[in-house]
Amino acid sequence: MTATGTISLRECYDRAREGRYGFFASNVTHFDILVGLLQGSATADSDLVVQLGYDEAVFFGGGDPAVGVQVFGACLETLAERYGVAAYCNIDHVHVPDNFDFLEAAVESGVPDSVMVDASSEPFEQNVELTAEAVERVGDDVLVEAELGRIAGIEGSTETPDDEAFYTDPADAVEFVERTGCDLLAVSIGTQHGVASGRDLDVRPDLAVEINDALADAGLDTPLVVHGASGVADERIEELLDAGVCKFNKNTRYQYEYARTAADFYHEHADAIRPPEGVADDRAGFFADSDWEPQKTHFHPHVVSEAVRDRIADVMADLCELTGSAGESVYVER
Template sequence: MSPSSKSTVDLRELYERARAGRYGFFASNVTQFDVLVGLLDGSAAADADLVVQASREEAAFFGGGDPTVGLEVLGAALDSLADRYGIEAFCNVDHVHLPEEQSFLETCLDSDVPDSVMVDASDRPFEENVELTAETVERADDDVLVEAELGRIAGVEGSTETAADEAFYTDPGTAVEFVERTGCDLLAVSIGTQHGVASDRDLDVRPDLAVAIDEALVEAGEETFLVVHGASGLADERIEALLDAGVCKFNKNTRYQYEFARTAADFYHDHADAIRPPEGVPDDRSNFFAGSDWSPEKASFHPHVVSNAARNRIATVMSELCEVTGNAGETMASGR
């Protein structure tokens, strides 16, 4: 969000308050503009603040292929809309893979958009992960939090299918060493969740490991916020257990993608006869079916119709998720 309208509330304060109150946030990836509006709608209805995320891939989508442009577009939209909705909204740049995306990281840190950046060198040897993360912390402005990942989360991340076949659970002692040596503000830990399409019944999620990591960090005097990636498939009771374990940020992306696609698919299935010509009618799009008695119905094919349906569905989902994580009614916007 641009400094001209950014409130005095910062993202660290948001997470500190959440940790003290044992509630949390779904940090929600924005893959499409209607998803963003739906997330804001739902958060405002729940009187809850919002954390949105965009990876390089998603920023490139918003920028017509240019992630630098897309990051600015997303930041401007989030800034203006959050002010309209009367809640605090923050932006995290998600999964900047290092060292491959170092130039994009520089773009993010030179921008006024992100409140935090997540650097991902979890597939690198431990020492390299430490080095790359520590360099990012040193480079980042004091107002930009740095999230890192330790361990490995299985599954497919993003539409480009960045995949890890096997999960590696985070060791509590190693987590302490990593935080002490890097100074990262948030730590994404591997406790059995999975990126992409994953059902809770297929996951071996270990809240006890999250507890052990949190306790080890507290004992070492480190005030690091814990993060769980791959939360789309987790049942509500799993989320509640992880909140009790000290996790305050959960990444969610796949659920919104499905809700968007499912809403659009259901709508167009139900209204197919109003959009596609019936059998026997030439598919004369260029002349708008002038040679036939049949015409499509604009009330069904106007993009705003299905967009509004998708926004409303995602808003409902977001409001429900705010209840699950306990941040409903906790907005700090009134303190502006």
């Protein structure tokens, strides 16, 4: 779905690796988050990689994930042009073999520039087999990201955390890429899906270096990806960029910023929205028989949405500075 006048996502990643910068690939769970991400990227003059998982596709499609991909794609393309941002879409964590139908529907929609195929919970041989099948099904026009190793924590809307994490072995990484033909490799180096504050994350940039070097020595030019980046310190991000990582997945941070901004806003303006003690909560009659009335300037949905968008935009602009993508946009106006 690359916008006219911009380079492909593959070329964008190649350019980033040569320039030693990267991207926070940002999951979009709500329309206001998408707008905020675009605003922030435009402010930073950065390209943008957004991600849509199966659960988000179901949400945007009113229960139909295939429809959700189409709706999201139309919004992304139109708004990216509006903000002057080269925006790319990755379909995130397509668990195979269960979701092969969703994978094919997403690719056929023409929306994604890449898809992330996840069989990492399977034994090595099964992961190789399923990923290779996905690469064949997807074809050459869409990049395929795969995962080797296991990342602890809660991914997406999964309710049960995976407490086990398995670090990616460099030799296995080489064999995996050679046998599957995947374009990007998500590696397990100690990060964690979900909320990671208060936990002692043993993030190992040195392992990322070993994996990157092993791939290069085998003649494989495969960008590395780190999932679960919401809890990783800035200095670790910088070290991982030097280690050959060009894509960091971030989701939980935006969800928290959305909820926190809305919660703070409604807490501050609660007296303008909820009736005081002694006033009947007459929603149906809209408080016609009361001297008190709610204030539309505070309960109109656009008001809190604007606050959320502005907050997400500020966060995104800062993240672009952190990964070095600020000022590197390849966008060319139609």
